[in-house]
Amino acid sequence: MLELVFATNNAHKLEEVQAIVGSRFVLQSLDDIGCHDDIPETGVTFEENAKQKTDYLVSKYGLYCFGDDSGLEITALDNEPGVYSARYSGSRDMERNIDLVLEKLGDNPNRAARFRTVISLFLNEQQFFFEGSIEGQIVGSRKGTKGFGYDPIFVPNGYDKTFAEMAAEEKNRISHRAIAVGKLADFLKSY
Ligand code: IMP
Numbered sequence: 560m561l562e563l564v565f566a567t568n569n570a571h572k573l574e575e576v577q578a579i580v581g582s583r584f585v586l587q588s589l590d591d592i593g594c595h596d597d598i599p600e601t602g603v604t605f606e607e608n609a610k611q612k613t614d615y616l617v618s619k620y621g622l623y624c625f626g627d628d629s630g631l632e633i634t635a636l637d638n639e640p641g642v643y644s645a646r647y648s649g650s651r652d653m654e655r656n657i658d659l660v661l662e663k664l665g666d667n668p669n670r671a672a673r674f675r676t677v678i679s680l681f682l683n684e685q686q687f688f689f690e691g692s693i694e695g696q697i698v699g700s701r702k703g704t705k706g707f708g709y710d711p712i713f714v715p716n717g718y719d720k721t722f723a724e725m726a727a728e729e730k731n732r733i734s735h736r737a738i739a740v741g742k743l744a745d746f747l748k749s750y
Contacts, residue, residue: 560585609626653708674735675691
């Protein structure tokens with residue numbers, strides 16, 4: 560059995576990933592190790608931000624750990640909002656962030672976008688990265704009330720509904736996060 564810290568305080572995320580990686584790995588949250596710090600997220604890529612989380616935990620606690628960073632990249636906006644997804648409009652208010660995306664895109668016919676997640680893992684003095692992405696289109700107005708973030712304006716390719724119109728189980732089968740976590744889990748299981 561190996562203890563691994565997941566750089567999150569989201570109990571739901573932790574439980575979900577614990578179930579996928581199996582009982583050989585015991586996952587601990589930031590809370591579990593008494594870390595209440597504001598871990599810096601100042602990178603300009605998802606990789607940098609995810610690695611900042613694990614670097615911080617390694618240097619402060621010397622623990623094996625992993626951390627993730629995700630966001631939405633819109634092709635016609637030079638891959639914005641990207642690492643600024645959570646505060647694109649300058650606030651964490653998702654209504655304003657979505658309004659800004661729709662306003663910037665206007666009636667641009669190029670609606671291509673993708674959600675991406677990068678996971679940084681530090682294990683046995685080695686650094687690993689796992690990535691997941693899902694391609695889709697940004698619709699002209701919000702549809703659906705489930706999910707979070709930009710879900711109401713993102714339709715994955717091959718579907719005719721937004722992430723916010725899908726049941727959680729359906730989104731979680733195909734999402735960027737599910738793909739990245741699946742790769743992490745496969746790696747850990749064969750480790
Ligand atoms: P985090 O790194 O997972 O905290 O994601 C950063 C931001 O990206 C979130 O605050 C959301 O705005 C956006 N985001 C990431 N994943 C999703 C998703 O699955 N649906 C909608 N928005 C997301």
